[in-house]
Amino acid sequence: MQQKHRRSNRERSDTTRTAILDAARALFIESGYAETPTPEIVAAAGLTRGALYHHFQDKKALFRALIEREAREVASSIERSTVEGLPPREALLAGAAAYFDAMAVPGRVRLLLLDGPAVLGVGEMATIDAAHGGRTLEEGLVAAMAPQGLEKKAIKAMAFLLSAAFDRAALEIDAGAARADYAYAIDRLIDRLIAP
Amino acid sequence: MQQKHRRSNRERSDTTRTAILDAARALFIESGYAETPTPEIVAAAGLTRGALYHHFQDKKALFRALIEREAREVASSIERSTVEGLPPREALLAGAAAYFDAMAVPGRVRLLLLDGPAVLGVGEMATIDAAHGGRTLEEGLVAAMAPQGLEKKAIKAMAFLLSAAFDRAALEIDAGAARADYAYAIDRLIDRLIAP
DNA sequence: TAATTAACATACAGGGTGTATGTATGCAAC
DNA sequence: GTTGCATACATACACCCTGTATGTTAATTA
Numbered sequence: 001m002q003q004k005h006r007r008s009n010r011e012r013s014d015t016t017r018t019a020i021l022d023a024a025r026a027l028f029i030e031s032g033y034a035e036t037p038t039p040e041i042v043a044a045a046g047l048t049r050g051a052l053y054h055h056f057q058d059k060k061a062l063f064r065a066l067i068e069r070e071a072r073e074v075a076s077s078i079e080r081s082t083v084e085g086l087p088p089r090e091a092l093l094a095g096a097a098a099y100f101d102a103m104a105v106p107g108r109v110r111l112l113l114l115d116g117p118a119v120l121g122v123g124e125m126a127t128i129d130a131a132h133g134g135r136t137l138e139e140g141l142v143a144a145m146a147p148q149g150l151e152k153k154a155i156k157a158m159a160f161l162l163s164a165a166f167d168r169a170a171l172e173i174d175a176g177a178a179r180a181d182y183a184y185a186i187d188r189l190i191d192r193l194i195a196p
Numbered sequence: 197m198q199q200k201h202r203r204s205n206r207e208r209s210d211t212t213r214t215a216i217l218d219a220a221r222a223l224f225i226e227s228g229y230a231e232t233p234t235p236e237i238v239a240a241a242g243l244t245r246g247a248l249y250h251h252f253q254d255k256k257a258l259f260r261a262l263i264e265r266e267a268r269e270v271a272s273s274i275e276r277s278t279v280e281g282l283p284p285r286e287a288l289l290a291g292a293a294a295y296f297d298a299m300a301v302p303g304r305v306r307l308l309l310l311d312g313p314a315v316l317g318v319g320e321m322a323t324i325d326a327a328h329g330g331r332t333l334e335e336g337l338v339a340a341m342a343p344q345g346l347e348k349k350a351i352k353a354m355a356f357l358l359s360a361a362f363d364r365a366a367l368e369i370d371a372g373a374a375r376a377d378y379a380y381a382i383d384r385l386i387d388r389l390i391a392p
Numbered sequence: 393t394a395a396t397t398a399a400c401a402t403a404c405a406g407g408g409t410g411t412a413t414g415t416a417t418g419c420a421a422c
Numbered sequence: 423g424t425t426g427c428a429t430a431c432a433t434a435c436a437c438c439c440t441g442t443a444t445g446t447t448a449a450t451t452a
């Protein structure tokens with residue numbers, strides 16, 4: 001009979017926190033934030049609502065924590081796949097592909113592109129993925145569009161628009177569109193944007 | 197003393213329906229869909245919840261009716277501002293400007309670009325604004341990109357991406373960004389997309 | 393080992409949604 | 423015009439969900 005090793009409070013908290021986050025994630029991506037009651041979340045995690053409200057201020061704070069974890073994972077996934085020394089154009093194309101790869105994880109599109117902005121607001125979402133390396137695209141575009149001699153303000157706006165195109169493409173792919181079609185469209189879009 | 201002319205059931209229904217829709221619109225754009233309770237909506241309309249649930253199946257159906265009305269207004273506003281006989285490029289640029297004008301009406305960005313997709317889902321939103329002349333952009337792009345000899349499928353994808361850029365620009369302008377900056381960026385984006 | 397605090401579970405209060413029921417007015421047939 | 427039915431609401435109710443307050447056990451600290 002294996003001894004049920006006495007766990008420290010720290011690791012106890014960690015495991016329940018992630019248990020709640022994992023259960024919430026599964027239910028949120030299935031039914032959405034508003035339609036997922038907290039009793040169902042904690043039941044799926046084998047806990048009670050007392051644990052939830054001990055670790056998170058309220059339901060929205062739980063959602064925020066989940067979104068932040070997801071954004072971190074996307075950022076690190078993209079970062080992990082970048083190789084140094086690529087020319088600006090190829091770096092952009094590779095970054096786009098890495099983004100689509102990361103967003104292909106089930107539920108990410110709904111969490112980060114649908115429920116996230118609606119529940120937390122666009123402002124907070126912008127803050128979150130700015131905190132987790134969301135500026136990669138802008139830097140890449142600055143490098144690739146340098147020959148055009150634009151103001152930084154203009155390039156920034158273009159980066160916003162391009163990232164919107166990325167997001168829409170991820171949305172469409174998630175909805176069942178062929179990835180190849182949108183990968184082609186995105187590549188073409190990038191090529192025309194950075195053409196001197 | 198003016199006689200309070202006895203109204204027919206039809207006009208009675210119409211006025212209360214729009215009263216509820218107007219009240220809901222004001223509250224939804226102020227606090228969002230989820231944070232706006234139905235008692236507050238009907239109170240603002242000088243009615244009770246009985247009227248609401250008589251005219252709409254549930255709260256979401258009310259929201260859907262509101263979104264459809266808003267989408268109709270945007271579509272007709274854009275359509276009203278189009279002039280015949282413009283060359284493809286100028287037609288696209290004018291359409292973009294008309295779209296930004298239409299989306300400048302307070303609350304439209306939140307209703308159509310934030311709460312709409314979150315509450316109704318992207319699929320239903322796509323259906324709604326496809327039903328109300330949402331294909332204008334695609335047709336414009338087909339005309340303007342004809343010289344490139346692309347497959348229709350590819351042009352369709354490009355139209356999706358471009359419309360995503362439009363939406364993001366409207367979002368940013370609504371959040372306080374300078375319209376001129378994004379108008380310039382959109383124009384530049386269009387120009388590069390349709391360049392032979 | 394005694395005291396304190398963290399990590400939960402349980403119990404409760406308030407509010408919101410949807411539905412069932414009641415009422416008055418418009419409308420249509422005779 | 424009055425009899426009967428449908429429409430347009432208002433009122434009342436049951437359920438569920440959220441957040442908070444309180445209780446309990448185990449870990450940490452003195």
